[in-house]
Amino acid sequence: MAKRPAKSSGPSETPPKRDAGEANAKHASSSAVQLIYDDQDLSETLKNDPKFNWSLARGLEILRAFSGRPAPLGNTELSEITGLPKATVSRLTHTLNQLGFLALNPRLGKFELTPAILALGYPVLSSMKTRALSKGYMEDLAREVGLTVALGSRDRSSMIYVDACHPLGMMSLRLDVGSRVEMAKTSLGRAFLWGLSEMERAILFNTFERRYGAEWPALKEAIESSLAQIDACGFCIVDGDWQDDTRGVGVPLFSEDGSVALALNAAGPRFAATIEALEQDVGPRLVHLSRSLQPMLG
Structure with a gap:
């Protein structure tokens, strides 16, 4: 069987494919920030994941920051622990407070976890x-x-x-x-x-x-x-x-x-x-x- 003739290289030729680096750069999340996973910064990997939700990840990192730290934590301390900007932390703690997962200690001006957090973990333990x-x-x-x-x-x-x-x-x-x-x-x-x-x-x-x-x-x-x-x-x-x-x-x-x-x-x-x-x-x-x-x- 005769070979199909090669396409001519004129103006209508399909442009060459971009390499993987260019493709990843296009899809990189503009909201990616440092996200620590036990001493390993995953932001470089996750910023190229179009399905990864950074807002959710930040909120969960705020809750995780209380692990092993029974004392109430303020926005400044949470910012230091998570590496998130203080303004971002302030919005997240306000949201978590409104949802009932954090309570503000008015005397200290700091946040504490509430029993509502058990609603997330108890089904795992009971099952x-x-x-x-x-x-x-x-x-x-x-x-x-x-x-x-x-x-x-x-x-x-x-x-x-x-x-x-x-x-x-x-x-x-x-x-x-x-x-x-x-x-x-x-x-x-x-x-x-x-x-x-x-x-x-x-x-x-x-x-x-x-x-x-x-x-x-x-x-x-x-x-x-x-x-x-x-x-x-x-x-x-x-x-x-x-x-x-x-x-x-x-x-x-x-x-x-x-x-x-x-x-x-x-x-x-x-x-x-x-x-x-x-x-x-x-x-x-x-x-x-x-x-x-x-x-x-x-």
Whole structure:
């Protein structure tokens, strides 16, 4: 078959395609500002996403700024935490106040979260099958070993408690639902890291390297030691890496189909959690609990 004749290069010729950089520049959001995702500025990536809503993202970042900061926060403090201009923060806090998610403390002139925020989170907790299945076992274990037993999920590159059971009548680690802890420095976080793919773990390691700087080489070695301990024993023990006076033991809790990715740990003050007890009693019991729950997940 004869080839179709080539088009002549005259004035009517279709102009050449622009490269990807030009196309992205055209669609870049003019409202893009710094948006921090656990020490990684995502604005360069997200500004080229035509579906990304920056107004919504800013509002959620204002709410997230209160995480781990129980004191009321003013517009100046919120601006410093989020990196958003103070005028933008003022509009967002006014909007969130009108919607009932923030309340203004008139004496301090600062904002606080209101119970209305629970309406966003409670449906998640109430629908978590794993939380319902593990509750009774966690309560029993906390009472018997005298440590706080927690169930945690990933929150960006940290871990967030989705449930926590405390022993009665004994000093323990007082973290509760919604508390965030470092993924890289806790038994809960390292147990979670064990269950990830090599690619997912490498992405988080890059984030950790930016966050911890000169501390990262030694911390990476400690994480890899914890992962090797899980390979050998099913659990890892972390002693004083997150807080000098605490230690804990963690186990991964992943469903066979990969749809559920969590971790369990038991932690407390050093005087309440000897290394021997964690190795010989608490760790094996957490492994048993994780293995008992796994077939019911997913």
